[in-house]
Amino acid sequence: MRNILYRIRTTLARFFYGRYGVDKLGYAILIVSMILSLASSFCAVASPRVSLILYVISYGLLIWMLFRMLSKNRAARANENAKFLGFWKGIKKWFKLQYNRIKDIRTHRYFACPNCKNNLRVPKGRGEITITCPVCKTKFDRKT
Numbered sequence: 001m002r003n004i005l006y007r008i009r010t011t012l013a014r015f016f017y018g019r020y021g022v023d024k025l026g027y028a029i030l031i032v033s034m035i036l037s038l039a040s041s042f043c044a045v046a047s048p049r050v051s052l053i054l055y056v057i058s059y060g061l062l063i064w065m066l067f068r069m070l071s072k073n074r075a076a077r078a079n080e081n082a083k084f085l086g087f088w089k090g091i092k093k094w095f096k097l098q099y100n101r102i103k104d105i106r107t108h109r110y111f112a113c114p115n116c117k118n119n120l121r122v123p124k125g126r127g128e129i130t131i132t133c134p135v136c137k138t139k140f141d142r143k144t
């Protein structure tokens with residue numbers, strides 16, 4: 001019995017050796033897949049066709065996640081994960097900006113620099129002012 005367990009363990013260890021495993025992108029794919037799977041079961045009665053499409057996509061995502069986990073091309077998988085993290089950082093930044101805009105709606109206005117698209121916060125109610133971008137030093141006029 002012990003011998004069999006040992007053999008199973010070493011076989012599994014050999015199988016997973018050198019494979020990529022789970023990363024942030026893997027978890028994100030899993031979460032999206034679970035959400036789609038839930039959505040699929042919620043709309044199963046109302047619209048079977050949409051439900052089937054969501055079901056197929058959610059399983060496709062699971063297969064993609066497993067493929068990435070078991071992949072031996074670690075460099076390519078790490079590259080995908082880095083791209084995903086950059087994309088995710090952009091989304092987080094956008095939401096934070098919208099949150100700050102709402103929080104400061106009475107006291108400040110936000111403008112995008114026409115040159116580098118950096119977001120600038122200026123106090124409200126100063127009339128027409130010249131804004132200098134702190135990043136690229138571009139000057140532009142806006143009404144606050």
Ligand SMILES: [Zn+2]
Binds near residue numbers: 113
């Ligand atoms: Zn700028």
